[in-house]
Amino acid sequence: MTLWIRFRRDGAEGFGTLEDGRVQPHEGDLFAAPRPAGAAFPLAEATLLAPVRPGVFIGLWNNFHEAAAKQGLARPETPLFFLKSPRSVIGPDAPIPMPPGHAGRVIYEGELGLVIGRRCRDASEEEAAAAIFGLTCVNDVTALDTLNADPSFAQWARAKGCDGFGPVGPAIATGLDWRGLRVTVALNGRVRQDYPAADMILPPARIVSLVSREMTLEPGDLIACGTSLGALPMRPGTEVAVTIEGIGTLRNVFAPG
Structure with a gap:
């Protein structure tokens, strides 16, 4: 590794x-x-710094069995994904800001990130697996009240794509088997999320393969695999630490104002 x-x-x-x-x-x-x-x-x-500067930053929703069962959601056959702005990316220890004009709850979501290492278009699962360069930690920060503020239009890009809403790091691990990993998230030292990556509904190679049918992926692009139970609002001054053994700990403080 x-x-x-x-x-x-x-x-x-x-x-x-x-x-x-x-x-x-x-x-x-x-x-x-x-x-x-x-x-x-x-x-x-x-x-x-953030270990990658993605041209495309994709996030998945509803990709873990336990969370889907808890929320009464059907298991998807294809990735349910959204795009985060590449400008949302920040590195370890950088503050997570609240953009002017936003109010309400801002939540953390600790996730496993896939870093693409070669051009990938309409790939088989075998080709997709070979296109994954390595793994990293992601905090998919979301302005939850903004997401559903307008009942006629869910604002995924706005709620998730703000500057600083995409902490990534501290490193990219190559040669690491995702199947044995756990994602933990601690708020001020207290663990709030702790779930196995193996609980994914759609595993990494299938995610990359299916996404590549619709969107060409290039080296440096980043896919966050989705989160499980335990994502909660952050209070100002809260330190959020996303840890995946073998990759390290991604720490950031929610510092609005």
């Missing part, structure tokens, strides 16, 4: 691998044979 990160150090951005608290910087293209470049350095000398 390898952990890939993006960072800012001495005023410049870069990417590399992380091992035992040290960063090995790389050059070239993360998704096309990157090369080590320069000496390794302690992670403490850098600021972590």
